[in-house]
Every structure is written in C-alpha cells, then in structure tokens.
Amino acid sequence: xxxxxxxxxxxxxxxxxxxxxxVSAEIPAAEMTAIVGPNGAGKSTLLKALLGLAPHIExxxxxxxxxxxxxxxxxxxxxxxPISVFDTVxxxxxxxxxxxxxxxxxxxxxxxxxxxxVGLSGFxxxxxxxxxxxxxxxxxxxxxxxxxxxxxxxxxxxxxIDSKTxxxxxAVIQRWRAEQRTVVAVLHDLDHVRRDFPNTLLMxxxxxxxxxxxxxxxxxxxxxxxxxxxxxxxxxxxCDVPMKLTA
Amino acid sequence: xxxxxxxxxxxxFGFMRRALVASLALSVGGSAIGVFLxxxxxxxxxxxxxxxxxxxxxxxxxxxxxxxxxxxxxGFLAGVxxxxxxxxxxxxxxxxxxxxxxxxYLTAMALGVLIVSLRGSAVDLMNxxxxxxxxxxxxALVLVVSTATLTLVxxxxxxxxxxxxxxxxxxxxxxxxxxxxxxxxxxxxxVLNMVAGFQALGTLMALGLILxxxxxxxxxxxxxxxxxxxxxxxxxxxxxxxxxxSFHVGLPSGPVIVLFASLFFLGSLLLxxxxxxxxxxxxxxxxxx
Numbered sequence: 001x002x003x004x005x006x007x008x009x010x011x012x013x014x015x016x017x018x019x020x021x022x023v024s025a026e027i028p029a030a031e032m033t034a035i036v037g038p039n040g041a042g043k044s045t046l047l048k049a050l051l052g053l054a055p056h057i058e059x060x061x062x063x064x065x066x067x068x069x070x071x072x073x074x075x076x077x078x079x080x081x082p083i084s085v086f087d088t089v090x091x092x093x094x095x096x097x098x099x100x101x102x103x104x105x106x107x108x109x110x111x112x113x114x115x116x117x118v119g120l121s122g123f124x125x126x127x128x129x130x131x132x133x134x135x136x137x138x139x140x141x142x143x144x145x146x147x148x149x150x151x152x153x154x155x156x157x158x159x160x161i162d163s164k165t166x167x168x169x170x171a172v173i174q175r176w177r178a179e180q181r182t183v184v185a186v187l188h189d190l191d192h193v194r195r196d197f198p199n200t201l202l203m204x205x206x207x208x209x210x211x212x213x214x215x216x217x218x219x220x221x222x223x224x225x226x227x228x229x230x231x232x233x234x235x236x237x238x239c240d241v242p243m244k245l246t247a
Numbered sequence: 248x249x250x251x252x253x254x255x256x257x258x259x260f261g262f263m264r265r266a267l268v269a270s271l272a273l274s275v276g277g278s279a280i281g282v283f284l285x286x287x288x289x290x291x292x293x294x295x296x297x298x299x300x301x302x303x304x305x306x307x308x309x310x311x312x313x314x315x316x317x318x319x320x321x322g323f324l325a326g327v328x329x330x331x332x333x334x335x336x337x338x339x340x341x342x343x344x345x346x347x348x349x350x351x352y353l354t355a356m357a358l359g360v361l362i363v364s365l366r367g368s369a370v371d372l373m374n375x376x377x378x379x380x381x382x383x384x385x386x387a388l389v390l391v392v393s394t395a396t397l398t399l400v401x402x403x404x405x406x407x408x409x410x411x412x413x414x415x416x417x418x419x420x421x422x423x424x425x426x427x428x429x430x431x432x433x434x435x436x437x438v439l440n441m442v443a444g445f446q447a448l449g450t451l452m453a454l455g456l457i458l459x460x461x462x463x464x465x466x467x468x469x470x471x472x473x474x475x476x477x478x479x480x481x482x483x484x485x486x487x488x489x490x491x492x493s494f495h496v497g498l499p500s501g502p503v504i505v506l507f508a509s510l511f512f513l514g515s516l517l518l519x520x521x522x523x524x525x526x527x528x529x530x531x532x533x534x535x536x
Contacts, residue, residue: 051421070421081286081414082470091411094422099408127469 002064004029004151004182005050009059012042012049018205019045022059022241025201025210029064030180032173034187034197034213038229041204043186044073047153050184065182067095069149071140073156079128085139086124089115092146107146114142119168134165141172152176154185158192170196190217204228256494262381263494266447269383269391270486270504273444273456276395278478279402280440281454281461282471283433286413290458292345295352296434297441297454299329301359304375304450309366313374315386319442322450326438329355330431359450378449380490380500387446394443401436405429410471448501455505456482463512466519481511 005027012020020042027033035043048054050061051070069092092114093107115124118138128136137157144152154173158166173196176183187193193200193213200216202208204225209216256263284293303325304318311317333351337344363372383391402409411419412426419426444453464478489504517524 053417053420068421070417072415072417076415076417078414081410082474083410083414084470091418094418099424100404 002029003027004063004065006062007059008062010046010049010061011058012045012054013056013058014045017236018042018239020049020203021205021239023203023207024059025207027182027184027201028199029182030177031199032177032183032185032197033199033201034185034193035201035203036187036190036193036217037203037208037225040232041225041229043203044155046203047155047184047186050151050153065149065151067147067149068151068153069144069147071144071152071154071157073159074133074136074140077140079131079136082127082129084124085115085120085126085128085131086111088128088139089142089146092143095147110146111142114145117145118142118172134161137161137165137169141169145172149181151182151184154183156186156188158187158189166192190222193217205232252495253491256491262383263490265383265385265388266380266490266500267487269380269388269447270456270490271483272392272395273440273447274460274482274486275479276398277440277444277457278460278464278482279475280398280437281457281459282464282474282478283402283409283413284437284458285461285465286471287433290462292348293437293458294454295348296326296330296438297445298450299352299355300326300438300441300445300453301375301450302355302362303328303359304445305359305362308371308375309362313371315384315390315446318375319390319445322442322445323438325355325359326441327435330434330438334427334431374449376449376451377499378445378447378452378501380447380504383446390446391443394439398436398440401432405432409433448505452501452505455508456486459505459508459512460485463508463515463519466515466521466523469521481515482508485511 003026007023007025007027010020010023011018019040023046035046037043045054047070049057050063051068090103090107090111093103093111096107097103112124115121118141120135120138120142123131123135123139128139131139141157152173157169161169173183173185185197187197194217197213199211200213201210202216202221202225206228208225208228209221257267284290300322303321303323305321306325307314307317307319307321310321329348329351333344333347336342336347336351340347359375360372363375408419408424408426408429409432412429416426440457441450441453444456447453448455460478460482461474463481464474467477468474485507486504489507490500492498492507493500493503515523520526
C-alpha cells in the first residue's frame, strides 16, 4: 500500500501555539482515511496544512498527489451571497478556465451531470441562500466532483446533515474510492468511521495513533486522546522536543 | 410649464448640463461599486474610506489651490494608502480590519481638516467636505466619465475572482489564487469612484450616490448583475430629481441628491419585491411546498 501523503514531524502553529504538534503519519493512497479527535485537536488545521494554507509549518509534508479538492466547513462560506447553484458548481472547473477564461460546453455538460449525481436536478437556477444545509452540502459535493482531484479533503462533511443526505453523499465518496482517489475526511461520528472508513488517524494536537480503524479507535486510545485534550496548557513554555527527533 | 420645470434648466445653463452628465456617469460606475461594497459587507468601511480622501485632497489643495487634478490625485493616493495601511495593520496584528479602518480614517480626517485650516477658509473646507456639483467643469467631467468607463471595464475583467473572493475566499486560496490582489484592485476602483464623486458631493457624502441605490436594489434583485441594473437608474433618477429641486428651490445640490437617493431606499424598503415590508405583509398565505 503506497502512501499518498507522508507527514514527517509536522508542527503547525498559530501565534507560536502549536495546533498540530510533531505529527508523523502516512495517508495511504486510493483509500479512505478518517481524521478523528476532540474539538481543537488540530484536525482542520492539518487539512489546511495539506492544502498549503496553514500560516506556519515546521517539519515536512511529502506528497505524491497532483490535484487536491477541498470541502471547507460550511461556516467558511457566505451562504447569503447571491449566486446560483449552477454557477457555484461550475467553479469546480476553475483549474480549466481560471479567473478569466470561458467555460466550455464540456464543463457545462459535466456540471449538469454533477448536479444530477448529487440529486439536485431542477435546482440549477436557485440562489444558494434558499437551500437547506443538506442541500448546500450537496452543491459543494457537486463542485468537488467537477474538480477531478486525486486527493479529496473533507472537513466535517456530515455536520448537521440528515441520514438520507449522508447516505447519498457517502455513495459519492465510495465512487471516488472506486476511481482510485484518496479521500481524507474529518469526522466526529465514530460508529460511522468504523463502518465506512478503513483507516483512521486519531489526534489530539499530537498523534495518538494512525492505521487500521479497528485498532486505532480502541477505547484505550480514545481515552488517551481525551486526557490529552484536557491537559492543554494555554500558557505553555517553549517546546523542547527537538525537531530532528522523529525525522 | 412642464418644459420650464424639467427641460429649461438644462437647456439654458451649461453648468446644469455638465452636472447632469457627471451624475449619469457617477451613477453607472458607482452603483456597480456599491453593490460589491454591500456584498462584501463593507458599506461602513467604504464610508470610512471615502472620508479618508480628505487629507490627500487637502494636501493637493495646499499645494495647488482649488485645482481639480491636484486634489483628485491627492485624494486617490490618500484613499489607497488608507486601504493598504489598514489592511497591513489587520494582517500583522490580530486587529479586525473594520477596527483598523476606523483608526486609519479618523486619523486621516483629523489630519485633513487641520491641513485645510492651514491655508484655506471655512468656505474652502465646506467645499471639500460637501462638494459642489454645479461647479463641475470640463476637466472634472472628463475625470468622472473616465472613472465610470474604467470601473465598468475593470469590474468586468475581475468579476469572477472578485465574486468568489466575496463568498468563498478559501476556495480561491485552495486554487492558488491570491484573493487579496482582487480585494485591493476592487478597493482602488472604489476609491477612484469616491474621488470622482468627491467633486460633486464632497468627501462626506461621496458614497451616498454609490451606496444608497445599491442598498435599495437589494430589495428588488437577487443577483450581482441584476442588482447593478436596478441600482444605476435609481442613482441617476435621484441625481436628476435632486438637481432640478435644488435648482428651483435654491437648496444645496449635494444633500438634496443624497436625500432623494434615501427616498429611493425607503421606497424600496417599503415596496420592493423581496424582503421588503410589502413582501412581508402581502403574502399572508404560505405556499404548499
């Protein structure tokens, strides 16, 4: 099993406070990996780091992927903005037409297909501010479909989403896996992770464990993650773990 | 009778004609800027930005007297500098951008009033603060019309990145695009429009004709382009009616124009087709699905 991503002693910090602390792990290629951990454990920050959007990174990320698609948490999008479902989905082809080029027929055709694939036919001209949370998540998944990426990063894709929508969107994710794409998802529902995600990375700023889900999500590991989360010190001194230790 | 009321002022007086053309150009370019200011939740920051033109215009006034090119260039530079400085402050400290904007524009206003008072009279200060649309000359007209042209062409060019930067900046960043480039290009166009409006309406009210019609348009339309199409005629209508009223009644034109723009806003709030008072009251029966 080859790795799509290898994190080598990765530390990501905001204002010198590490949100991800000395994490070394591998994300297997063409597989589905869940990232699990308590709130504030650095899960979203880790995704941002993989995208190259984190403010300050120490350590290394070794990557074999060419194109990354990213599903942000919904709070990062202004859903009151007057833009239609179709235009939002079509943005998935940004890498083809960029900020100034015209969308080709094939892009428009594919956008139509993506909208059908997520079950939103007939919603094309609707402004996004009239959609429910679940419908809007379908829109974002359709945009991901158009991005044709070999690594898909999903930040809490199923937060506040009903089970019907979760099932439909999971079908999309399974399709990505069948197409040999690597999927990494931040998730909170552990039963769901056990059911659908063969690999898990459990973290609480530091890595607790990474590997097959059945092993990683042991009650012992989960307890450890919670204890680490409770032991966080906002007034910590300088970290004395040498950067070379695990590299 | 009707001719005397509506046509004669423009037929008989060159300054009224120039004021009319200037307000048409301001309306077309400015309303597009206004719509984006609202969508970026920057209406108040835009206002602050308009006030910050003052020290630049005042410096131009100090060096070149009441000369349009000097004051316009000074105002433009001061506006862009304010936008950049507050952006930089927000980035390098944890201060929110609206707070740093407020700090920057208050400093700029105080500096500006001080600079004008060094040489000018109270009348000059009034002119700079409140403008004089009836004093628009050919040079000012060229400035206003070029600004409108540049604004429309510029906004058309950066439309897509700007829209995405508004509603989903993270997506743009993930595509490897620096959204801040478009943010500042847009702000420069906004400042340019404020400079153009400044001669007519002054630094205190330059934003009136830009922002009020845009706010009003949000009660009628729900897409960026259609909001602009609704806002521009409302802006021009307020300018036209405002000019005529101020001519016949003998009131200062700037505030009258802005007040008519406010009337359009109030009317839209009451009668608009969406999210208005009428829309809320006239559909007591909810739909089946």
